[in-house]
Amino acid sequence: MTDEKTPPAPLPPLLLVGCGQMGGAMLAGWQADGLAPSVILDRHRDDIPAPHTVVRQAADLPDDFTPALIVLATKPQKAADILPSIARFARHAPVLSVMAGKTVGGLTAALAAAGAPGATVIRAMPNTPSAVGQGMTVCFAPPAATEADRALCTRLLSAVGDVAWVAEERQMDAVTAVSGSGPAYVFLLAELMEQAGIAQGLPAGLARQIARRTVSGAGALMEQSGLDAAELRRRVTSPGGTTQKALDVLMAPSAWPAEMEAAIAAAAHRAHELAS
Ligand SMILES: NC(=O)c1ccc[n+]([C@@H]2O[C@H](COP(=O)([O-])OP(=O)(O)OC[C@H]3O[C@@H](n4cnc5c(N)ncnc54)[C@H](OP(=O)(O)O)[C@@H]3O)[C@@H](O)[C@H]2O)c1
Incomplete structure (x- = not known):
């Protein structure tokens, strides 16, 4: 039986291939988790401290290293x-790929x-909020993967945010379109609100501050309240008030409902093309 106060077991040794935006974000979470x-x-x-070893080229990978998992995070x-350089490690350890569009079958x-x-x-x-521990990662494992493989991936990816699994690999295209690319849609929202505030006569600095804080604050409220987004929206919408006037524009059938559906479909289609 596990004592509730027992800290989780340290993360096992990994071979991380590629430590840029995404690999670096994940590594930061893993280092914090032991x-x-x-x-x-x-x-x-050249800024990753011991006990870890950084090698600059595949030819320098140590032969005597036995990782529990290989994480592929290059473009x-x-x-x-x-x-070809990591195949010898993949004979003994499962491979976790975060590379967009690379299928399990192809790899x-x-x-x-x-x-x-x-x-x-x-x-x-x-997705990139992983860099601040607020990521959303969705995984797919083929039948050949064991429960232990899946549990290890969940444990690792939980260090940088929430983790979910899909049963069918083709669902990864929709996941890519919603959560992989999704932070860009939210950043665009902040940009457009800022520009609209300036168009209404606000100083640029104030427009920027209130747009950014509204996006991040609304996200935090949604997270902490646990309420549906639709319910939170209704709670700030008085009938006939200012919010209602804006939502009449945004929620017109040809506006955001249709545009978001088309945008996500376009991204999912592109994800499918890249995976083919
Ligand atoms: N960034 C995101 O928002 C995001 C979201 C979801 C998934 N992903 C996936 O994550 C993966 C990594 O993306 P990223 O944005 O983190 O890429 P990145 O910043 O380019 O990081 C990859 C790193 O690996 C290095 N590298 C590649 N090949 C190497 C080699 N043979 N030897 C030594 N170093 C090597 C790269 O150096 P060089 O640049 O010199 O090659 C770079 O520093 C991609 O496949 C992407 O699809 C990214």
């Missing part, structure tokens, strides 16, 4: 260069061709 001595492959990072177009086949037949590949789509 990551066992791990190896990071990235040609730009998708770099995958073909990297996979498994590429690893098999590189000398790791039957490697277990799990796919995840994180």
